[in-house]
Amino acid sequence: MFAMIPLITIGFTDLVAAFLFMYGLKRMSSPVTAPSGIFVAGLGMLAAILVSFLHAFNVTGAAESHLMTNIILILIALAIGGGAAWWSGKKVALTAMPQMVALYNGMGGAAAGAIAGVELFGDEAKGTTELIVTLLGALIGSVSLSGSVIAWAKLDGVLKKPFRVKGQHLFSGFVLLVTLAIGSYLVFAVQDNGTPWLAVPHLIYLFFGLALVFGVLMTLPIGGADMPVVISIFNAFTGLAVGLEGYVLQNPALIIAGMVVGAAGLLLTQLMAKAMNRSIGNILFFDFGTAAHQKKTDIKGSLKPVEAGDAGIFMRYASKVIIVPGYGLAVAQGQQKLYEFVKLLQAAGVEVKFAVHPVAGRMPGQMDVLLAEAGVPYDLIFQLEEINDDFKTADVALVIGANDVVNPAARTDKSSPIFGMPILNADQAKKVYVVKRGQGKGYAGIENELFYGENCNMVYGDAAAVLVKMIEAVRGLGVSAAS
Ligand code: NAP
8 A cells, every 4th residue: 555665765764864864963063063963963863764664664564454553553653752842942941951851861761772673572583682782672671771760850849868678789799790680691592492482571560670680780879970971871881872772673773773872972061070070980980979978077267158249349440350151040030130240340341251161060061051041152152271360360260159179178178079070269369259048058169268268259149149249239330331
């Protein structure tokens, strides 16, 4: 009833999808080209979806009788998945992005696991390599699914504390070993006996179950501060699982998309670990943050609050101001007000730069996106290594809703959980203003001696509200900015 679609059309559409994925990813490497990169990669996804339909039309015999039902099922799945993604994407706050990314990763893992399930429970004969690849994809996809759900729960505050008991890592290792042993049995022992592996469905269920349990066990002990890195690891896992299942299905678009996501996730994980000066093994197996709760650091000096208006006026008469945005700015949604304040300072002849730490916020690139959203020109935004030497010559470092990324303990205190993490040298500016609501700690949960320094004043309040007062004070001096 349905005409066969020539394989060349499928191959060509696969190629187009792969090209669009890679080109889109390339454009995402700079904030200037990122929005168009996302659009291009989205077109790639559209081509990949289209190719799935072409595959569906390319069937004969018994499969043809199921074609219409399958297409209706695919369309329903697309409507539900696409609708939910559209709705959540529109609704999500920028601060809740990491949670959303965690859930999407989990969905990718689930999709890979589901493909593996269909393949494993299907009645088609499989060679040893195919079976190994299917099971590997099932394992990695399932770990990624359950681990991502735990990561989501931690980031969303549903799970508030890391769950740690003695011997936990040993137990998790044991669960993984048993899972691998079952997988090996399914591949080798059962096949060697001449028994089809399908004859042991309970072992396949157990394999999936244990893989899901391992994902939970692996993620539970990791602290909230490390969750973005964990998400990035699961992102790489999901890509790998999808790529492996693409091999099983002999679907080039899936293989390429999976490998691109896997490689990008791995690179991002490495970059984040480097920015925190920790190894990936340390992040996964070291109980980050516990030492800080046990040891109270002795900090000299006192906190010296000042009024927002006074700080604003001081900056109007400065020559050079470097602004360090952090997670609190995103919480307050103060980016528009911040740029309004910056334009006033510029109109008064002050040189203003932004210093962005690679792990400022809760997700890589969160600050760049936040500032871009407010229309801050890219040439005002500098990364850590580009600007760190500039603080020495700055009159003011204005730290807004940032804490850990300017904590000098990272340089000096060997017992600090953030020791060795490169930080922005805000303490080296002549004057430091720190905008935060109160005595709240940063993500690492530790004190910050910068706040007690001789050159530092605290400006207490919600970042957006403080910025409004600073703007009013500078305007009160007769300064106005061309918008
Ligand atoms: P941070 O250390 O978490 O500090 C944020 C500060 O903002 C808090 O001290 C809080 O103090 C203040 N704040 C919260 N809401 C505010 C509001 N509405 N107005 C004003 N201030 C507000 O943030 P960060 O300096 O950006 O550091 C990021 C942390 O996340 C680091 O520990 C980093 O290692 C971790 N991390 C990030 C990534 C990533 O990819 N970006 C990955 C892994 C880990 P108050 O409560 O007193 O207001």
